[in-house]
Amino acid sequence: MNPLEGLLVLSLEQAVAAPFLSCKLADAGARVIKLERPEGDFARGYDDYARGLSSYFVWLNRGKESLVADIKNPDDAALLHRILARADVFIQNLAPGAAARAGFGSASLRERYPRLITVDISGYGEEGEYATMKAYDLLVQAESGLCSVTGHPAGPGRVGVSVCDIACGMAAYAGVLEALIRRGITGKGAGLAVSLFDGMADWMNVPLLTYEGAGRAPARVGLAHPSICPYGAFALADGSLVLISIQNEREWANLCTHVLREPDLPQRPGFETNVIRVRNRAEVDGHIGAIFATLSREEARARLDRGAIAYGFVNEVSDLARHPALRRIEVATPNGPVRYAAPPVRWADGARMPGAVPAIGEHSAKIRAEFAA
Numbered sequence: 005m006n007p008l009e010g011l012l013v014l015s016l017e018q019a020v021a022a023p024f025l026s027c028k029l030a031d032a033g034a035r036v037i038k039l040e041r042p043e044g045d046f047a048r049g050y051d052d053y054a055r056g057l058s059s060y061f062v063w064l065n066r067g068k069e070s071l072v073a074d075i076k077n078p079d080d081a082a083l084l085h086r087i088l089a090r091a092d093v094f095i096q097n098l099a100p101g102a103a104a105r106a107g108f109g110s111a112s113l114r115e116r117y118p119r120l121i122t123v124d125i126s127g128y129g130e131e132g133e134y135a136t137m138k139a140y141d142l143l144v145q146a147e148s149g150l151c152s153v154t155g156h157p158a159g160p161g162r163v164g165v166s167v168c169d170i171a172c173g174m175a176a177y178a179g180v181l182e183a184l185i186r187r188g189i190t191g192k193g194a195g196l197a198v199s200l201f202d203g204m205a206d207w208m209n210v211p212l213l214t215y216e217g218a219g220r221a222p223a224r225v226g227l228a229h230p231s232i233c234p235y236g237a238f239a240l241a242d243g244s245l246v247l248i249s250i251q252n253e254r255e256w257a258n259l260c261t262h263v264l265r266e267p268d269l270p271q272r273p274g275f276e277t278n279v280i281r282v283r284n285r286a287e288v289d290g291h292i293g294a295i296f297a298t299l300s301r302e303e304a305r306a307r308l309d310r311g312a313i314a315y316g317f318v319n320e321v322s323d324l325a326r327h328p329a330l331r332r333i334e335v336a337t338p339n340g341p342v343r344y345a346a347p348p349v350r351w352a353d354g355a356r357m358p359g360a361v362p363a364i365g366e367h368s369a370k371i372r373a374e375f376a377a
Contacts, residue, residue: 005354006033011184013037013069014087015095015112016108017076018045020141020166021200022097022125023064024173029180030067030349030359037087037371038068044364055339058363059358062342066335067359069367071140076104077123084108086375088117093180096342097125100135110195123176128201139200144168148204151219153211171203188219227318233288233376234259237318238296245318246296246304253277255313262311263297263304 011034015026023038023045030036038045047060054062073080086098088094094113096103103109103124126131127139128147145151145168155161176198183194205212215221227247228236234256237245250256253270256278259268269275269291274284276345283287296304301317308315317323324330331346335358342361 008184009033011035011092012087013093013095014084014091015039016103017095017097017125019047019097020060020064020169021172021176021198022049022095022123023169024174025123025125026095028173028177028347029065031356033079033356034093036068037367038065038070038362039084040072040364041074042365044070044071048364054344055268055337057337057339057342058116062337062361063344065361068362069371070365072365073372075103075108076319082377083372083375086377089372090119090375091117091120092184093123095123095125095176099254100126100130103141107278114193114195116267118293119187119191121180121187122195122199123180124192124195125172125176126181126197127197129199130197134201141166142346143170144204148201148208148216149211150204150208153208153222153224153230157224157268160224167207168200168204170201170205172198175203175206176334209332228285228289228323231282233277233285234292236289238289240294240304241298241300242297244301246301246308247316247318248316249309250278251314255311256281258311259313263307263313264292265308281322338363338366 009027011029012033013026013029013036014034015022016039017023017026018040026036026038040167045061045065047064048058050058050060051307053059075081075084091321094108094110096108096110104112113122114120115198126135127144128134128137142162143161145154148168150167151162154163176196179196179198183196187193194302203327211222222230225236228246229249235249237247240243248259257267257270261267274287275281275291305315316375319327333346334341335345337360346355
């Protein structure tokens with residue numbers, strides 16, 4: 005039995021953050037009813053790379069039931085309230101205030117259904133001058149300062165996945181699990197509010213504290229670490245990149261002895277300690293880079309293994325597709341099965357079977373019959 009089996013979730017959701025949360029709940033065994041407009045969650049139209057379906061939608065909507073309904077229609081609103089009377093969790097990521105105007109404000113729902121856990125997901129929260137701002141992942145990456153610490157020294161960059169949406173969805177999932185535990189003790193529901201901005205601001209605490217403590221933000225250093233040297237990518241003889249990570253002076257000595265074959269290098273001025281090496285990064289990285297540029301991938305791997313140095317090769321997505329550590333699940337969709345990366349948690353009692361991705365309104369008739377007046 006999955007841990008959330010028997011729980012009922014109603015989600016007025018679209019895009020990424022809220023569907024990420026409800027997908028995790030569905031994976032854990034909850035029954036998730038996804039409310040969609042007649043045209044469907046707009047993430048269904050993001051691309052057509054997964055057997056003609058959106059890769060985003062296929063990734064985040066397995067195991068859910070799709071109900072097409074209009075919250076402004078009195079009959080549909082009454083249907084949703086009948087569902088909520090039995091529900092454990094209600095999720096919504098409509099524009100701030102929209103759910104309340106339609107009669108689905110979280111506070112009023114908890115008054116009416118005291119055991120209900122409500123989750124409001126927004127871009128910047130529901131108060132303050134930013135509350136009405138439209139907020140999509142890249143916009144929040146920019147507003148939160150993430151772009152300023154991401155990329156090459158030549159200019160800011162985007163993190164290549166929807167990291168603000170994911171951070172928000174992960175935080176919301178943890179909050180729902182905490183609320184379920186508390187409800188098991190007190191019998192009372194809870195109200196949660198999570199924003200994309202708050203989720204990323206939490207992840208940005210080290211750059212923030214660096215700025216406020218040192219008077220400067222961490223520099224953009226590309227495939228390197230602003231506080232540790234050497235910790236970055238170096239080109240090999242064939243042009244591929246290997247990324248090494250030195251965490252302490254013992255590892256630095258090992259790198260010098262077994263990889264660079266210069267055991268006396270740690271005594272050279274400018275190379276002695278991490279603090280000194282960071283200040284002297286250009287010379288240190290240049291010296292290391294000149295040696296790596298003479299090595300093949302296999303020669304570099306052998307030397308790094310001999311020195312017990314942490315490293316990884318800078319792969320393309322094509323390399324990920326055949327990576328020996330990649331685990332996949334197969335998910336049924338309206339257009340046939342799709343295989344993609346498995347959820348990260350592995351359970352000792354066996355793998356969970358992922359649910360199917362629904363077509364628009366696939367479960368509408370069944371749900372309307374089940375929750376008829």
